[in-house]
Amino acid sequence: MDLQLKGKRAVVTGASRGIGRAIAELLAEEGCDVAVCARGEAGVAETVQALEARGVRAWGQAVDIADGPALQAFVSQAAENLGGLDILVSNASALVNGGSEDDWRSMFEIDMLGAVRTYGAARPHLEKAAAAQGDAAFIITSSVSAAEASGPSAYGAMKAALIHYAKGVAKEGAAKGVRCNVVSPGTVFFEDGVWGRVKATAPGFFDQMIKRNPTGRMATPEEVAAATVFLASPRSAFTTGINMLVDGAISGRVNF
Structure with missing residues (x-):
């Protein structure tokens, strides 16, 4: 299936490793020009080089997602360098699962406000792209x-808040052709990720988590990326406001 992404322009935050890196690479494989950010300069530079090797324009910058002005400046610069924006992927996360004030603050600043601020900066560009071509995606x-x-969890609560926020953005943007959807992964394994570290330090607990999933395994970043890129594509032009689980049926809830 042609996802109709060739020539599109995308921003992906938290893109130097794991799910974000897989999303950026798959967008590039589909012909998108891609701008990326992450905390580390070396990781960003290596990601940009890998994207360029796929024959697309790529640009990146080391950004502290909690620094609102710096984050919004990155998005604006990305739009300038790519000649506009058709797709925004807010993927960066603080990845803290506790309940201390610092945990709440980190999840709010990076996950919640990170999404709000990137969309605020990208919105005029997405609306312009949608007006010209009929579709843009967040x-x-x-x-x-x-x-x-x-138990009390800053991680779970802020991730839930993002789903609520996305529905509101979808409602507001629908008339202008700007779609907003959420992808919610279950457990995702890669060597230098959370579950990679758990496997190395607590193999017994890791094995328990593997057994919890009916598929008998964890997702790969590439599997989450595939769902994300499909939702970002014009092939999903009438899909907006949804929360797509990519969890191998580990959850028990019914989505309707």
Whole structure:
């Protein structure tokens, strides 16, 4: 299937590793020009080089997502360098699962306000692209943890807030052709990720988590990226305001 993404212009935050990197690479494979950001300069530079090797324009910058002005300046510069924006993927996360004030602050600043601020900066460009071509997309990475609670969790609560925010953005943007959807992964394994570290340090617990999933495994970043890129594409032009689970049926809730 041609996803009709060739020549589109995309921004992906938190894109130097894991799910974000897989999203950026798949967008590039589909012919998108891509701008990326992450915390580390070396990781951003290596990602840009890998994207350019796929024959597209790529640009990146090291950005602290919690620094609002710097984040919005990155999005504006990305739009200038790429000649506009058709797709925004807010993927960066603080990835803290506790309940301290610092945990709440980190999840709010990076996950919640990170999405709000990137969209605020990208919105005029997305609206312009949608007016010209009929479609633009804002995709947010949330988590199955948004609907799972075993105790007070800044991570789960902020991921749930993102789903609510996305629905509002979808409602507001529909008339202008700007769609907003959420992708919520379950457990995702890659060597230098959270579950990669758990496997190395707590193999017994890792094995328990593997057994919890009916598929008998965890997702790969590429599988989450595939769902994200499909939702970002014009092939999904009438899909907006949804939360797509990519969890291998580990969750028990019914989505309707």
